[in-house]
Amino acid sequence: MRLNYPTNIKVVKVPCTGRVDTLLILKTFESGVDGVYLAGCLEGECHFLRGNLRAKKRVQYVKTLLEEVGLGSGRVEMYNMSSAQGQRFAEVAREMAEKIRALGPSPVKKRKL
Amino acid sequence: MIVADRKSLDEILKMLKPYKKVLLLGCNECVTVSATGGEREVGVLASELKLSRAKDGQEIEIREQTLERQCDHEYIDQIRPFVGDYEVVLSMACGAGIQYLAETYKDKTVLPAVNTTFLGVTLEQGVWSERCQGCGECVLHMTGGICPIARCAKSLLNGPCGGSSNGKCEVDKDLECGWQLIIDRLKALNQMEKYEEIIPIKDWRTSRDGGPRKRIREDLKL
Numbered sequence: 082m083r084l085n086y087p088t089n090i091k092v093v094k095v096p097c098t099g100r101v102d103t104l105l106i107l108k109t110f111e112s113g114v115d116g117v118y119l120a121g122c123l124e125g126e127c128h129f130l131r132g133n134l135r136a137k138k139r140v141q142y143v144k145t146l147l148e149e150v151g152l153g154s155g156r157v158e159m160y161n162m163s164s165a166q167g168q169r170f171a172e173v174a175r176e177m178a179e180k181i182r183a184l185g186p187s188p189v190k191k192r193k194l
Numbered sequence: 195m196i197v198a199d200r201k202s203l204d205e206i207l208k209m210l211k212p213y214k215k216v217l218l219l220g221c222n223e224c225v226t227v228s229a230t231g232g233e234r235e236v237g238v239l240a241s242e243l244k245l246s247r248a249k250d251g252q253e254i255e256i257r258e259q260t261l262e263r264q265c266d267h268e269y270i271d272q273i274r275p276f277v278g279d280y281e282v283v284l285s286m287a288c289g290a291g292i293q294y295l296a297e298t299y300k301d302k303t304v305l306p307a308v309n310t311t312f313l314g315v316t317l318e319q320g321v322w323s324e325r326c327q328g329c330g331e332c333v334l335h336m337t338g339g340i341c342p343i344a345r346c347a348k349s350l351l352n353g354p355c356g357g358s359s360n361g362k363c364e365v366d367k368d369l370e371c372g373w374q375l376i377i378d379r380l381k382a383l384n385q386m387e388k389y390e391e392i393i394p395i396k397d398w399r400t401s402r403d404g405g406p407r408k409r410i411r412e413d414l415k416l
Contacts, residue, residue, distance in 0.1 A: 104234065107241035111248075146238065149203040150245045188249040 082167045086174035098122070098159075099132025106143045106157060113190040116156040116181035120170065123161050133161060155184055195315075196224035196288045197322045198231060198308040203242055209305045210243070210284065214253055217273065217280035218243075218307075219295070220260035221287035228322055230308050231286025233260040239286065239307060264291025270298050277302060313344075330400030330407065336388055338379035345372030351393040 095101055098121035109117050119140060121133035137159050144154035158177060162169040210216060218240050226232025240256045247254040257280065261269045264287035277283065282303045285292040289310040296304040312324040327344045333351070334341060343349045347357075347365040353373030357364030361374040380389050398404070 104237045104241060107238060107245070111241055111244055146242055150242050151249055152245060189245055 084167055084171040086171040087178040090174050090178060097127070097129050097132035098136035099127070099129055101136055101139065103139050103143055103146070106139070107146065110147070110152065110156070110187065110189060113187060115187045115190070116158075116177065116184070118158040118160055118173070118177045120173065121159065121161050123163050126163065152187060152189070153184065156181065156187070195227050195313070196290075196310060197228040197312050197314045197324075198225050198288055198310045200230055200235065200239070200286075200308055201306065203239075203246065206239070206243070206284070206305075206307055207246060210254075210282065213282045215255045215280045215282075216243070217257050217259065217277060217283045219264065219273070219283055219285045219287065220258075221264045221285075221291050222260055222262045223265075225287055225308065226260075227316070228314075229320070231288075233258075236260055236286055239284075261287075264288075265294055267294070267298060270295055328401070329396070329398070330404075331396065333393060336391065336393055337376045338383055338385065338388070340372065340376045340379055342372055342376060345370075345375060347372075351396055 098119045101119055106117050119136050121136050122128070124133060124137075127133045140157055140159040143157050147156055148154045158180075160173045160177075162173065218236055220226070220231050220233055220236035222232060225235075229235065236258045240258050243254055243256060257276070259273065261272060263269045264285060273283075277299055282305060283295060283299070284305045284307050285295055286307045287295075288308070289306070292304055292306045296302070313326040313328060314322050314324045317323050324344055326341060327349075329343045333343075342351055342353060346353055347363050347369070348355060350373065353376070354371050355373075358371040358374055361371055363369040363371045377386075377389060380386050400407075
Protein backbone atom coordinates (compact mmCIF):
# COMPACT_ATOMS: atom_id res chain seq x y z
CA MET A 82 0.00 0.00 0.00
CA ARG A 83 3.04 2.26 0.58
CA LEU A 84 1.12 4.42 3.01
CA ASN A 85 2.84 7.09 5.06
CA TYR A 86 2.33 7.89 8.71
CA PRO A 87 4.15 10.38 10.96
CA THR A 88 7.73 9.38 11.71
CA ASN A 89 7.53 10.52 15.33
CA ILE A 90 5.30 7.58 16.21
CA LYS A 91 7.10 4.62 17.69
CA VAL A 92 5.32 1.32 17.34
CA VAL A 93 5.61 -1.09 20.27
CA LYS A 94 4.44 -4.56 19.34
CA VAL A 95 2.39 -6.53 21.85
CA PRO A 96 0.64 -9.85 21.27
CA CYS A 97 -2.71 -8.28 22.18
CA THR A 98 -3.79 -4.89 23.59
CA GLY A 99 -4.96 -6.92 26.59
CA ARG A 100 -1.24 -7.23 27.39
CA VAL A 101 -1.01 -3.48 27.97
CA ASP A 102 -1.12 -2.84 31.68
CA THR A 103 -1.88 0.48 33.38
CA LEU A 104 1.66 0.68 34.68
CA LEU A 105 3.13 0.06 31.21
CA ILE A 106 1.37 3.19 29.91
CA LEU A 107 2.39 5.23 32.97
CA LYS A 108 6.03 4.16 32.63
CA THR A 109 5.95 5.32 29.03
CA PHE A 110 4.87 8.77 30.20
CA GLU A 111 7.62 8.70 32.83
CA SER A 112 10.11 8.21 30.00
CA GLY A 113 8.87 11.51 28.56
CA VAL A 114 6.62 10.61 25.64
CA ASP A 115 3.96 13.16 24.65
CA GLY A 116 1.15 10.71 24.10
CA VAL A 117 0.23 7.04 23.84
CA TYR A 118 -2.44 5.32 21.82
CA LEU A 119 -3.41 1.70 21.65
CA ALA A 120 -4.27 0.21 18.28
CA GLY A 121 -6.40 -2.79 19.13
CA CYS A 122 -8.42 -5.15 16.99
CA LEU A 123 -12.04 -4.33 16.21
CA GLU A 124 -14.37 -4.82 19.14
CA GLY A 125 -15.90 -8.27 19.11
CA GLU A 126 -13.05 -9.61 17.01
CA CYS A 127 -10.39 -10.16 19.66
CA HIS A 128 -8.49 -13.39 19.10
CA PHE A 129 -8.29 -13.68 22.89
CA LEU A 130 -11.98 -12.75 23.24
CA ARG A 131 -11.80 -9.72 25.55
CA GLY A 132 -8.25 -8.33 25.24
CA ASN A 133 -9.24 -5.15 23.43
CA LEU A 134 -12.19 -4.58 25.77
CA ARG A 135 -9.90 -4.86 28.78
CA ALA A 136 -7.49 -2.44 27.12
CA LYS A 137 -10.33 0.02 26.54
CA LYS A 138 -11.19 0.00 30.26
CA ARG A 139 -7.54 0.40 31.23
CA VAL A 140 -7.16 3.35 28.88
CA GLN A 141 -10.18 4.95 30.55
CA TYR A 142 -8.56 4.35 33.94
CA VAL A 143 -5.22 5.78 32.81
CA LYS A 144 -7.11 8.84 31.56
CA THR A 145 -8.36 9.45 35.11
CA LEU A 146 -4.83 8.96 36.48
CA LEU A 147 -3.30 11.40 33.96
CA GLU A 148 -6.00 13.92 34.75
CA GLU A 149 -5.17 13.52 38.47
CA VAL A 150 -1.46 13.96 37.77
CA GLY A 151 -2.12 17.04 35.66
CA LEU A 152 -0.93 15.80 32.27
CA GLY A 153 -4.48 15.76 30.93
CA SER A 154 -6.57 12.80 29.84
CA GLY A 155 -6.21 13.56 26.13
CA ARG A 156 -2.70 12.19 25.92
CA VAL A 157 -3.86 8.61 25.89
CA GLU A 158 -6.39 7.08 23.51
CA MET A 159 -7.70 3.73 22.36
CA TYR A 160 -8.37 2.98 18.69
CA ASN A 161 -9.73 -0.14 17.04
CA MET A 162 -8.85 -1.38 13.59
CA SER A 163 -8.35 -4.70 11.89
CA SER A 164 -5.00 -5.82 10.54
CA ALA A 165 -6.41 -5.43 7.03
CA GLN A 166 -7.11 -1.73 7.56
CA GLY A 167 -3.74 -0.22 6.67
CA GLN A 168 -5.47 2.91 5.48
CA ARG A 169 -7.17 3.33 8.83
CA PHE A 170 -3.87 2.71 10.67
CA ALA A 171 -2.21 5.57 8.80
CA GLU A 172 -5.25 7.80 9.29
CA VAL A 173 -5.33 7.17 13.06
CA ALA A 174 -1.58 7.76 13.30
CA ARG A 175 -1.97 11.14 11.64
CA GLU A 176 -5.02 12.00 13.73
CA MET A 177 -3.28 11.15 17.03
CA ALA A 178 -0.05 12.92 16.03
CA GLU A 179 -2.06 16.06 15.25
CA LYS A 180 -3.98 15.82 18.49
CA ILE A 181 -0.80 15.51 20.55
CA ARG A 182 0.90 18.27 18.61
CA ALA A 183 -2.02 20.53 19.54
CA LEU A 184 -1.63 19.57 23.22
CA GLY A 185 2.07 20.42 23.08
CA PRO A 186 5.01 18.54 24.54
CA SER A 187 4.60 16.61 27.78
CA PRO A 188 5.55 18.76 30.79
CA VAL A 189 7.48 15.75 32.07
CA LYS A 190 9.73 15.76 29.02
CA LYS A 191 13.46 16.23 29.44
CA ARG A 192 13.08 16.51 33.17
CA LYS A 193 14.91 13.94 35.16
CA LEU A 194 12.57 11.77 37.19
CA MET B 195 -10.80 -9.10 53.95
CA ILE B 196 -10.13 -5.51 54.93
CA VAL B 197 -11.14 -3.19 52.11
CA ALA B 198 -9.67 0.25 51.58
CA ASP B 199 -9.82 3.13 49.08
CA ARG B 200 -6.82 4.95 47.69
CA LYS B 201 -6.65 8.54 48.83
CA SER B 202 -6.74 11.13 46.06
CA LEU B 203 -3.40 12.06 44.54
CA ASP B 204 -3.98 15.67 45.62
CA GLU B 205 -4.28 14.68 49.26
CA ILE B 206 -1.19 12.47 49.07
CA LEU B 207 0.82 15.20 47.32
CA LYS B 208 -0.13 17.69 50.04
CA MET B 209 1.07 15.29 52.76
CA LEU B 210 4.31 14.66 50.87
CA LYS B 211 5.01 18.32 50.10
CA PRO B 212 8.01 18.75 52.39
CA TYR B 213 9.63 15.44 51.43
CA LYS B 214 11.95 14.34 48.65
CA LYS B 215 12.90 10.81 49.70
CA VAL B 216 9.93 8.53 50.15
CA LEU B 217 9.66 4.87 51.08
CA LEU B 218 6.39 3.67 49.54
CA LEU B 219 5.23 0.54 51.29
CA GLY B 220 2.55 -1.79 49.98
CA CYS B 221 1.03 -4.77 51.75
CA ASN B 222 0.57 -8.20 50.20
CA GLU B 223 -2.55 -9.12 52.13
CA CYS B 224 -6.08 -7.65 52.13
CA VAL B 225 -5.29 -4.41 50.32
CA THR B 226 -3.69 -6.43 47.51
CA VAL B 227 -6.87 -8.46 47.08
CA SER B 228 -9.04 -5.35 47.26
CA ALA B 229 -6.71 -3.72 44.68
CA THR B 230 -5.82 -0.72 46.82
CA GLY B 231 -2.32 -1.13 48.14
CA GLY B 232 -0.57 -4.16 46.68
CA GLU B 233 2.54 -4.26 44.51
CA ARG B 234 0.64 -3.04 41.44
CA GLU B 235 -0.96 -0.12 43.21
CA VAL B 236 2.40 0.78 44.72
CA GLY B 237 3.77 0.93 41.16
CA VAL B 238 0.90 3.08 39.93
CA LEU B 239 1.10 5.52 42.85
CA ALA B 240 4.90 5.77 42.54
CA SER B 241 4.52 6.52 38.85
CA GLU B 242 1.82 9.13 39.50
CA LEU B 243 3.96 10.82 42.14
CA LYS B 244 7.03 10.86 39.88
CA LEU B 245 5.05 12.25 36.93
CA SER B 246 3.42 14.88 39.08
CA ARG B 247 6.68 16.06 40.62
CA ALA B 248 8.51 15.94 37.27
CA LYS B 249 5.75 18.05 35.72
CA ASP B 250 6.38 20.73 38.34
CA GLY B 251 10.14 20.38 38.02
CA GLN B 252 10.54 18.99 41.53
CA GLU B 253 12.59 16.02 42.55
CA ILE B 254 11.37 12.93 44.29
CA GLU B 255 13.09 9.67 45.07
CA ILE B 256 10.79 6.75 45.73
CA ARG B 257 11.66 3.27 46.82
CA GLU B 258 8.84 0.85 46.13
CA GLN B 259 8.54 -2.04 48.52
CA THR B 260 5.70 -4.41 49.27
CA LEU B 261 5.76 -6.35 52.53
CA GLU B 262 4.02 -9.67 53.07
CA ARG B 263 2.05 -7.97 55.85
CA GLN B 264 2.32 -4.73 57.76
CA CYS B 265 0.46 -6.05 60.80
CA ASP B 266 3.22 -8.44 61.98
CA HIS B 267 6.55 -7.27 63.31
CA GLU B 268 8.44 -10.04 61.48
CA TYR B 269 7.63 -8.34 58.19
CA ILE B 270 7.80 -4.76 59.39
CA ASP B 271 11.34 -5.46 60.62
CA GLN B 272 12.42 -6.21 57.04
CA ILE B 273 12.62 -2.50 56.22
CA ARG B 274 14.87 -1.71 59.22
CA PRO B 275 18.14 -1.80 57.18
CA PHE B 276 17.05 0.97 54.81
CA VAL B 277 14.13 2.84 56.39
CA GLY B 278 16.63 5.39 57.76
CA ASP B 279 17.59 6.39 54.20
CA TYR B 280 14.17 7.92 53.65
CA GLU B 281 12.57 11.03 55.12
CA VAL B 282 9.10 9.58 55.25
CA VAL B 283 7.21 6.29 54.92
CA LEU B 284 4.04 6.32 52.82
CA SER B 285 2.04 3.20 53.60
CA MET B 286 -0.64 1.65 51.44
CA ALA B 287 -1.68 -0.88 54.08
CA CYS B 288 -4.88 -0.70 56.14
CA GLY B 289 -5.02 1.49 59.23
CA ALA B 290 -3.69 -1.36 61.36
CA GLY B 291 -0.57 -1.74 59.23
CA ILE B 292 0.06 1.99 59.06
CA GLN B 293 -0.20 2.31 62.85
CA TYR B 294 2.01 -0.69 63.50
CA LEU B 295 4.68 0.81 61.26
CA ALA B 296 4.48 4.11 63.14
CA GLU B 297 4.67 2.24 66.46
CA THR B 298 7.71 0.27 65.32
CA TYR B 299 9.68 3.16 63.84
CA LYS B 300 9.03 5.83 66.42
CA ASP B 301 11.31 8.45 64.87
CA LYS B 302 9.78 8.08 61.40
CA THR B 303 6.86 9.98 59.96
CA VAL B 304 4.44 7.42 58.59
CA LEU B 305 1.72 8.68 56.25
CA PRO B 306 -1.43 6.91 55.01
CA ALA B 307 -2.02 6.57 51.26
CA VAL B 308 -5.38 4.84 51.70
CA ASN B 309 -8.63 5.25 53.61
CA THR B 310 -9.48 1.97 55.32
CA THR B 311 -13.17 1.38 54.82
CA PHE B 312 -14.64 -1.99 55.79
CA LEU B 313 -14.50 -5.76 56.29
CA GLY B 314 -16.04 -7.27 53.22
CA VAL B 315 -16.19 -9.68 50.34
CA THR B 316 -15.49 -9.60 46.61
CA LEU B 317 -18.88 -9.56 44.84
CA GLU B 318 -17.21 -9.79 41.45
CA GLN B 319 -13.86 -8.76 39.98
CA GLY B 320 -13.47 -5.11 40.94
CA VAL B 321 -16.52 -4.91 43.26
CA TRP B 322 -16.34 -5.23 47.04
CA SER B 323 -19.11 -5.07 49.60
CA GLU B 324 -19.25 -4.70 53.38
CA ARG B 325 -20.28 -7.72 55.45
CA CYS B 326 -18.94 -7.38 59.00
CA GLN B 327 -18.34 -4.63 61.52
CA GLY B 328 -16.45 -6.73 64.03
CA CYS B 329 -18.99 -6.00 66.79
CA GLY B 330 -17.55 -8.78 68.95
CA GLU B 331 -20.75 -10.75 69.48
CA CYS B 332 -22.00 -12.59 66.42
CA VAL B 333 -25.76 -13.05 65.90
CA LEU B 334 -25.60 -14.63 62.44
CA HIS B 335 -27.15 -17.87 63.78
CA MET B 336 -30.31 -15.89 64.54
CA THR B 337 -30.50 -13.97 61.29
CA GLY B 338 -30.07 -16.51 58.52
CA GLY B 339 -26.38 -15.76 58.09
CA ILE B 340 -27.00 -12.11 57.19
CA CYS B 341 -25.64 -9.55 59.61
CA PRO B 342 -28.12 -6.95 60.88
CA ILE B 343 -25.28 -4.88 62.32
CA ALA B 344 -23.39 -4.51 59.04
CA ARG B 345 -26.23 -4.80 56.54
CA CYS B 346 -28.88 -2.63 58.21
CA ALA B 347 -28.10 1.08 58.06
CA LYS B 348 -29.41 1.46 61.62
CA SER B 349 -27.85 -1.81 62.84
CA LEU B 350 -31.28 -2.82 64.16
CA LEU B 351 -31.43 -6.14 65.96
CA ASN B 352 -35.18 -6.51 65.40
CA GLY B 353 -36.13 -5.10 62.06
CA PRO B 354 -37.04 -3.90 59.57
CA CYS B 355 -37.86 -0.29 60.39
CA GLY B 356 -40.45 1.87 58.65
CA GLY B 357 -37.87 3.03 56.15
CA SER B 358 -37.83 -0.30 54.36
CA SER B 359 -39.68 -0.04 51.07
CA ASN B 360 -39.92 -2.70 48.36
CA GLY B 361 -36.88 -4.39 49.86
CA LYS B 362 -34.77 -1.22 49.69
CA CYS B 363 -33.40 0.97 52.44
CA GLU B 364 -34.48 4.59 52.87
CA VAL B 365 -30.82 5.63 53.09
CA ASP B 366 -30.29 4.82 49.40
CA LYS B 367 -32.77 3.47 46.87
CA ASP B 368 -30.12 1.09 45.51
CA LEU B 369 -29.27 -0.26 48.97
CA GLU B 370 -30.95 -3.49 49.94
CA CYS B 371 -32.75 -3.53 53.26
CA GLY B 372 -30.71 -5.83 55.50
CA TRP B 373 -33.80 -7.00 57.34
CA GLN B 374 -35.66 -7.75 54.13
CA LEU B 375 -32.70 -9.97 53.18
CA ILE B 376 -32.82 -11.66 56.57
CA ILE B 377 -36.56 -12.34 56.37
CA ASP B 378 -36.32 -13.65 52.79
CA ARG B 379 -33.50 -15.94 53.81
CA LEU B 380 -35.22 -17.21 56.97
CA LYS B 381 -38.35 -17.93 54.91
CA ALA B 382 -36.31 -19.84 52.34
CA LEU B 383 -34.68 -21.85 55.13
CA ASN B 384 -38.07 -22.44 56.76
CA GLN B 385 -36.76 -20.90 59.97
CA MET B 386 -39.22 -18.06 60.48
CA GLU B 387 -39.54 -19.04 64.15
CA LYS B 388 -36.14 -17.39 64.61
CA TYR B 389 -37.59 -14.14 63.33
CA GLU B 390 -40.29 -14.32 66.00
CA GLU B 391 -37.67 -14.39 68.72
CA ILE B 392 -36.81 -10.94 70.01
CA ILE B 393 -33.08 -10.40 70.08
CA PRO B 394 -32.27 -8.69 73.40
CA ILE B 395 -30.47 -5.37 73.72
CA LYS B 396 -26.91 -5.78 72.56
CA ASP B 397 -24.01 -5.29 74.92
CA TRP B 398 -21.91 -2.97 72.80
CA ARG B 399 -18.95 -3.23 75.16
CA THR B 400 -17.74 -6.13 73.03
CA SER B 401 -17.62 -3.67 70.13
CA ARG B 402 -15.73 -0.37 69.94
CA ASP B 403 -17.73 1.05 72.86
CA GLY B 404 -15.59 -0.97 75.24
CA GLY B 405 -12.43 0.69 73.96
CA PRO B 406 -9.73 -0.87 71.76
CA ARG B 407 -9.96 -4.64 71.94
CA LYS B 408 -7.26 -7.19 72.56
CA ARG B 409 -7.17 -10.96 72.15
CA ILE B 410 -4.82 -13.16 74.10
CA ARG B 411 -4.13 -16.87 73.76
CA GLU B 412 -1.81 -17.76 76.60
CA ASP B 413 -0.94 -21.17 75.09
CA LEU B 414 0.54 -19.51 72.02
CA LYS B 415 2.66 -16.95 73.82
CA LEU B 416 6.40 -17.49 73.84
